[in-house]
Amino acid sequence: MTPLSPAEGPHWVAGMMPLAGVDPLAGAGSLGIPSLYWERPVAREAAAGWGEAGVREAQVAAELPSVLGALGHESVRWLGPVPTRMPGPWFGGMRFSPTGQVDGAWRSHGLARWTLPEVLVWREDNALYVAAFASEAQGGADAVRSRLARVRASFPEVYRHAAGAPVALRMSSSRRDFEALVDRAVEAIRTGQLHKVVLARAMDAEGPEPFDVVDVLARLREQNPRCATFLFRAPDGTGFLGATPETLCRVDGRVLETEALAGSAAPGGEAVLDASDKDRREHEAVVCYILQALEPVAASVSADAQPSVLALKNVMHLRTGIRARLGEGVDTAQVVTALHPTPAVGGTPRELALSFLVEHEALDRGWYAGPVGWVGPGRAHLVVALRSALVRGAHARLFVGAGIVAGSSAESEWRETEMKSLAMLRALGGGDVVGR
Secondary structure: OOOOOHHHHOOOEEEEEEEOOOHHHHHHHOOOOOOEEEEHHOOOOOEEEOOOOOOEEOHHHHHHHHHHHHHHOOOOOOOOOOOOOOOOEEEEEEEOOOOOOOOHHHOOOOOOEEEEOOEEEEEOOOEEEEEEEEEEHHHHHHHHHHHHHHHHHHHOOOOOOOOOOOOEEEEEOOOOHHHHHHHHHHHHHHOOOOOOEEEEEEEEEEEEEEHHHHHHHHHHHOOOOOOEEEEOOOOOOOOEEEEEOOEEEEEOEEEEEEEEEEEEEEOOOHHHHHHHHHHHHHHHHEEEEEHHHHHHOOOEEEOOOOEEEEEEEEEEEEHHHHHHHHEOOHHHHHHHHHOOOOOOEEEEEEEHHHHHHHOOOOOOOOOOOEEEEEEOOOOOEEEEOOEEEEEEEEEEEEEEEEEEEEOOOOOHHHHHHHHHHHHHHHHOOOOEEEEO
16 A cells, blocks of 8 residues: 555544443453554553554555654544544554565565554543544544444443463474574674674464454453553454563654663562673663664653663563653654664664574564554654564464673573563463473
8 A cells, every 4th residue: 555645635534432441452342353452551551443444554665654654644533522642543563674575474464554443442541432433535424423332332341351271382493593593693793793683583372272362462461561562453363462561662742752671681680680791781782772863863862870670570671761852843753763673672783783683583573573553643652562472363473582792692592582482471371381
């Protein structure tokens, strides 16, 4: 689909109303599996969407900035009040790398895909709202009123998920292959070709029956309250979902918030992480990169004086918060172009690290480690799609990675990826995994 300018349309009509209840995911009981989901439990922010009133896609890398940039300017005519804190209304994401061959598993998500849902239910604090969208050119006002009435009449208050069935796990790449790749990266760093590179691997999980995506989402958000939980489901039913701790950018007008998240340890290892020279160097590389990358698009930039420790259920990370005031006229597309991929998911120097991955990693990451989230007029929140899986039927492909710097060891990096995989595995299988 060729991207259109706001003046070319199409344009949409929308309406909103309050709902009873507090859980957007409860709509799965009457509306079916959502096409998108977004939640930040700590912020009490959540949204679920159904259907597609509009779609924006990029077919080639050159279209990415114009597609992403246009989302904040799409024309919507509201029937009544205009929401001020609604996430979106455009939700989606893009591949980690715009180049390379797209394998069949990722074809439905493509290079970049953003959707405007027909129905969006979202939570603000303890209040629930619903908005409906329809094309202005197709009797949109009547469609909006009909959709709002249907949701109001049938929306339950809570979603109760099942416990989950054990899943069988098989590795897509062997431990020997991954550790050999780590050794190759360490050698490239030792000889001065790279400072850091982030290696990813995949593992495949099979359920005894098709995964219930809504149950998996419910377990993800319950088990990972300090992460952003997401789902982006293509029309063919393939869903990309996960719970990531890392924000790429949160934009509100000219105010930007981002973070450096690098350096990992097992739960309870705060003292070890804080004293680790290897993890400190890995983290500092990400901080320096982000500060430099923001200079062309920001009028001012500041960062935390020292990293803190972000403690998650299965892993701990060093975290540095970074804030900026964007330059006049800078949009989300320019911020994403400047930041992605950070050394937390790619490496440094950036182009050399990405070339190393193309040559040696032998993995189609797809949307894994790419920017996903929502974009609206003057606002956006995009996260880095970590701790994630591509799910279709009873099959799920999980993706995990580890940052390699001088001093990395193949055995410890393998253990780190195993540790990071637990969040997704427990959500898929309700805590039970066989065949590891």
